[in-house]
Amino acid sequence: MAGLGIQSVAALSLDEATEQLLIEAVEAAYAVDLYHARCRSDGSNRRTENLNKLLASRMRMTVLRVQDDVFPERNYRKVQERLQRDFLAMLAEHGGCAGVKDSELPAELRARYDEKIRAIEALP
Numbered sequence: 001m002a003g004l005g006i007q008s009v010a011a012l013s014l015d016e017a018t019e020q021l022l023i024e025a026v027e028a029a030y031a032v033d034l035y036h037a038r039c040r041s042d043g044s045n046r047r048t049e050n051l052n053k054l055l056a057s058r059m060r061m062t063v064l065r066v067q068d069d070v071f072p073e074r075n076y077r078k079v080q081e082r083l084q085r086d087f088l089a090m091l092a093e094h095g096g097c098a099g100v101k102d103s104e105l106p107a108e109l110r111a112r113y114d115e116k117i118r119a120i121e122a123l124p
Contacts, residue, residue, distance in 0.1 A: 014070070018123065022066045025051055025116035027083060029063070032109045034087040039097035047113055054120055
């Protein structure tokens with residue numbers, strides 16, 4: 001149990017820029033995974049899992065811990081529900097999976113995710 005307290009304190013002591021980076025990285029991973037699950041029938045959640053491994057090794061945190069401690073909702077379920085709602089709204093704006101298929105959106109989602117991963121890897 002003591003380990004959980006240490007992780008929470010660690011999350012709360014992050015600077016604002018790092019907190020924002022973590023939020024953006026989780027959002028980016030979820031967006032790519034939701035795109036693949038919704039439009040490509042790939043429910044592997046590979047990007048979120050890769051981010052989780054990176055956070056665990058570099059920062060001794062998990063994606064769920066970031067959602068609970070860093071996101072404004074302070075509740076991973078609420079965060080995940082919002083991310084899914086936001087993604088589905090964005091997908092609808094782009095004409096659903098059919099509209100997105102030949103657009104730049106999949107590449108933009110991947111590029112955003114890759115950028116956030118590189119930024120986390122570059123943290124001291």
